Amino acid sequence: MVKIVNVVASGSLDVEFDLEQVATDMGSVAEYSPKKYPVIYIRFKDDTPLITLYRTGKYIITGSESKQQSRNFREEFLNFLSNNQMITTPKDEWFCIQNLVCTGELDQSLNLNTLTVDLGLEVTEYEPEQFPGLIYRPSGFTSVVLIFASGRVVITGIQDFDIAQEIFISVRNKISEITNTE
DNA sequence: TGAGCGGCTCCTTATATATCAGCTTCGG
DNA sequence: CCGAAGCTGATATATAAGGAGCCGCTCA
Numbered sequence: 713m714v715k716i717v718n719v720v721a722s723g724s725l726d727v728e729f730d731l732e733q734v735a736t737d738m739g740s741v742a743e744y745s746p747k748k749y750p751v752i753y754i755r756f757k758d759d760t761p762l763i764t765l766y767r768t769g770k771y772i773i774t775g776s777e778s779k780q781q782s783r784n785f786r787e788e789f790l791n792f793l794s795n796n797q798m799i800t801t802p803k804d805e806w807f808c809i810q811n812l813v814c815t816g817e818l819d820q821s822l823n824l825n826t827l828t829v830d831l832g833l834e835v836t837e838y839e840p841e842q843f844p845g846l847i848y849r850p851s852g853f854t855s856v857v858l859i860f861a862s863g864r865v866v867i868t869g870i871q872d873f874d875i876a877q878e879i880f881i882s883v884r885n886k887i888s889e890i891t892n893t894e
Numbered sequence: 895t896g897a898g899c900g901g902c903t904c905c906t907t908a909t910a911t912a913t914c915a916g917c918t919t920c921g922g
Numbered sequence: 923c924c925g926a927a928g929c930t931g932a933t934a935t936a937t938a939a940g941g942a943g944c945c946g947c948t949c950a
Contacts, residue, residue, distance in 0.1 A: 718909035722938045749906045750940055764907060764939070772938050774908035811937040813909050843934045844912040856935050858911060866910050868936040 714816045714880045716873060719761075719776035723786060723807035725769040727799055734765070737796060754789070761785050779809055779873070811869065814876040818863040818884055820891075827859065830890045848883070855879055 735744035735752050743753040754763040761775040761782065771789070776782035786807055793799045824846045828838040837847040845858040845866075857879060858866040865883065867876045 715910095718936095720908070720937050750942095751906080753907075762907065766939055768940075770939055772907075774938090776908090808938095811908095813936070815910050837934090839934095840913080841933095844914085845934070847935070854936090858935060860911055862912080864911055866935075868910085870936085 714814050714867070714873075714877050716777055716779075716812055716814050716876075718774065718811075718813035719779060719782045719809060720811040720813075721773045721776070721779075721782045721786070721807065721809045723771055723773075724805045725771070725790075725793070725799060726805050727769040729765065729767055729769060729798070731765075731767055734798065737798070756788065756792075763789055779812075782809065783807075809871050812867075812871065812873060812876060814867040814870075814873070814880075816865045816867065816880045818859075818865060818887060820863050820887075822859065822861055822863055822887070824859065824861050827887070827890070831886065850879055850882065853879060857883060859883070 729752075731744060731746070731750070731752050735742045738752070738754065741754055741756055743755075744751075750767065752765045754765060755761075761773050763785070764772040764774070773782050773785055773789075776785060786804075790799070790804060794801065824838055824840070828836045828846055831846075831848055835849050835851060845860045848857040848859055849855075850857060853870070853875065855867060855869040855875065858868075865880065867879055870876050870879070
């Protein structure tokens with residue numbers, strides 16, 4: 713019903729890196745284009761999450777499909793740095809999940825013009841000429857939900873999958889109430 | 895009037911979603 | 923040579939990060 717499609721996590725190592733040197737040491741798994749953006753992109757295999765490493769030792773992991781995959785990937789990253797003598801111990805200062813992107817399917821097509829009014833103009837934005845989805849900011853959450861005429865939804869801005877499910881159920885219930893009273 | 899500093903915005907990455915414009919390619 | 927089809931890149935959402943550039947403000 714609700715599925716995680718992307719996890720963004722970040723962490724910090726208590727080390728400053730010479731990115732030029734690290735990129736050389738890492739070889740083909742690293743991509744370094746300082747003129748484009750001052751980081752090293754690290755990808756161990758195709759279709760695996762991407763690590764963005766900063767000079768300051770901070771890093772971001774994007775593209776995981778679960779929190780666990782994100783954590784596993786962090787482990788792999790720390791071990792890689794440790795095994796290559798880039799850090800002394802495979803430990804970091806902090807690590808946390810920053811954002812989840814989830815998708816859901818309401819199994820019915822929707823009239824976004826009427827839905828904008830029914831959900832409330834103060835919590836929705838719908839400008840089809842700008843973007844085809846309805847932007848819904850459910851009260852009580854920091855999350856943003858994109859609702860499309862096809863019935864597909866995208867939920868983002870949360871750190872917890874349970875909350876994504878809670879929001880999805882709430883949206884589904886609201887829409888079924890609205891369609892029942894019409 | 896100019897130096898310096900703080901705050902702000904944009905850049906980039908992943909990812910789903912959908913719709914537009916503009917471009918390339920292909921067939922008749 | 924032209925229309926159709928397909929592809930690409932914008933549009934918007936969240937989030938972390940460091941650097942560059944810009945703007946406004948303060949103080950000498």
